[in-house]
């Protein structure tokens with residue numbers, strides 16, 4: 001499994017090996033699922049406080065478009081609200097309390113690999129926002145019946161390569177071996193390989209054509225990791241990029257699948273310290289890190305792993321703070337989440353959450369989320385796993401249906 005590519009989760013944690021978010025609904029041969037269309041417009045109406053006349057006119061328009069073309073096109077406002085609702089509904093994100101402030105970039109008309117590449121880089125600049133990090137999603141063209149749209153094949157817009165050595169060890173990120181080999185099959189091959197080579201962006205067009213595009217340094221915002229007091233650590237030369245932009249998840253809104261919709265929020269320190277650098281199938285660096293801190297690794301019961309991962313978290317927070325790059329610690333993030341969940345409950349709303357993705361991978365019981373049970377229902381709109389372009393045609397069960405009007409149930413004329 002390509003673990004670097006492992007989805008939304010604001011916090012990657014123990015659950016990262018669990019089955020990922022459900023697949024987008026099986027592709028219908030003739031247009032969007034009428035129930036999803038209907039339910040989305042009901043939610044949209046409530047969200048924007050649409051009056052009955054405007055609502056009636058819009059659903060008549062959507063019904064007519066589906067009858068005529070087999071699908072329909074969201075307005076930019078519908079897309080924006082739909083993306084926000086997808087975030088609100090996503091149960092593996094502890095940062096979703098900010099859902100209303102999501103910046104939505106409508107790039108549905110950008111379809112060439114170069115155009116997609118440029119908008120991904122622009123996405124990075126919008127997100128960066130002088131280090132203040134603006135949670136942002138950039139949405140490219142949706143899949144249409146019989147017409148899949150382009151995909152990104154990377155786990156994140158910026159991520160490091162992992163080169164598999166003959167002896168089975170990996171130089172770089174053990175979670176990125178698959179993407180790295182794909183990049184190499186596209187002709188990408190840095191002459192001097194390091195543990196921190198930024199992978200190219202790999203775009204797959206609907207006809208299955210792959211292209212690799214190198215990522216410019218100025219959209220990476222790399223941060224050298226330094227410990228405030230245990231300075232021998234600094235010689236390890238560890239670094240990480242400024243923020244994660246998830247690139248291989250899709251979004252499902254009102255029966256329409258947007259397979260390419262990279263999104264970003266700021267990091268939580270333990271994502272790096274307790275997962276990216278520590279997982280044995282990722283950088284697997286805890287022993288070296290412990291030694292740099294002068295921690296004796298010979299006895300498991302000295303709890304050297306725990307001590308090393310905590311000092312590493314200190315280094316990560318210190319380095320991002322010094323660089324002026326927004327990053328949360330696990331206490332602040334979970335406390336804010338829990339307060340928001342409680343406030344939502346007072347407003348009569350239940351926030352759906354997957355407990356195993358809410359708890360941080362270190363010191364879980366010291367945070368409020370550990371002590372709370374959550375409802376975890378799957379609601380739409382939501383983020384979804386999308387099948388790769390080339391597989392869309394053969395791998396998915398097709399549901400034989402005639403396009404029907406989502407509001408009246410009448411069969412489509414085409």
Ligand code: ARG
Pocket residue numbers: 007008009010011012244246264265266267268271272275276
């Ligand atoms: N856990 C992933 C990583 O370490 C990033 C997942 C998204 N996280 C976030 N804070 N937005 O790169």
